[in-house]
Amino acid sequence: MIYEIRTYGDQVLREDALKVEEINEEIVEIVENMVETMRDAGGVGLAAPQVGINKRIFVIDVEDGITRKVINPEFLEYSDEIVEHEEGCLSIPGVYKKVKRPARVKIKYTNEKGEEVVEEAEGLLSRAFQHENDHLNSTLFVDRISPVAKRMVSKKLQMLKKETLKRQK
Numbered sequence: 001m002i003y004e005i006r007t008y009g010d011q012v013l014r015e016d017a018l019k020v021e022e023i024n025e026e027i028v029e030i031v032e033n034m035v036e037t038m039r040d041a042g043g044v045g046l047a048a049p050q051v052g053i054n055k056r057i058f059v060i061d062v063e064d065g066i067t068r069k070v071i072n073p074e075f076l077e078y079s080d081e082i083v084e085h086e087e088g089c090l091s092i093p094g095v096y097k098k099v100k101r102p103a104r105v106k107i108k109y110t111n112e113k114g115e116e117v118v119e120e121a122e123g124l125l126s127r128a129f130q131h132e133n134d135h136l137n138s139t140l141f142v143d144r145i146s147p148v149a150k151r152m153v154s155k156k157l158q159m160l161k162k163e164t165l166k167r168q169k
């Protein structure tokens with residue numbers, strides 16, 4: 001099942017997601033639907049709040065042969081080195097801006113089989129882990145861009161918010 005992707009201005013994107021207490025059939029189904037939704041939208045990552053589900057789950061596919069299904073993630077380490085790279089978001093269509101983030105991360109999470117996974121990541125995968133995890137803490141990448149960049153996209157964001165609120169009526 002393909003979920004509707006919630007867009008900028010939707011309140012669910014600004015709520016902290018809740019920990020998954022038990023990995024049951026419902027959770028497995030949500031994860032599978034999220035993978036389907038991400039593929040359909042052509043994204044490299046999708047977090048549960050983006051489809052209106054207030055749970056600490058995200059999926060990532062950076063085309064390295066592994067589709068990551070991440071439940072209750074926790075960062076164990078961040079590198080001191082910071083890198084800047086352009087980001088976009090399925091919930092903020094048409095907006096792409098540079099964001100500074102730690103180059104490498106070490107992350108721990110539970111997968112859809114209930115197994116604990118610890119991974120070290122760099123490059124696009126590291127960035128995707130951080131971007132998606134932000135969604136679980138009600139943070140969007142546009143919160144992390146420079147003030148100048150923010151001014152450049154403020155009109156576009158206002159417009160998106162208006163469209164989102166109109167659709168919800």
Ligand SMILES: [Zn+2]
Nearest residue numbers: 088089090091
């Ligand atoms: Zn996003």
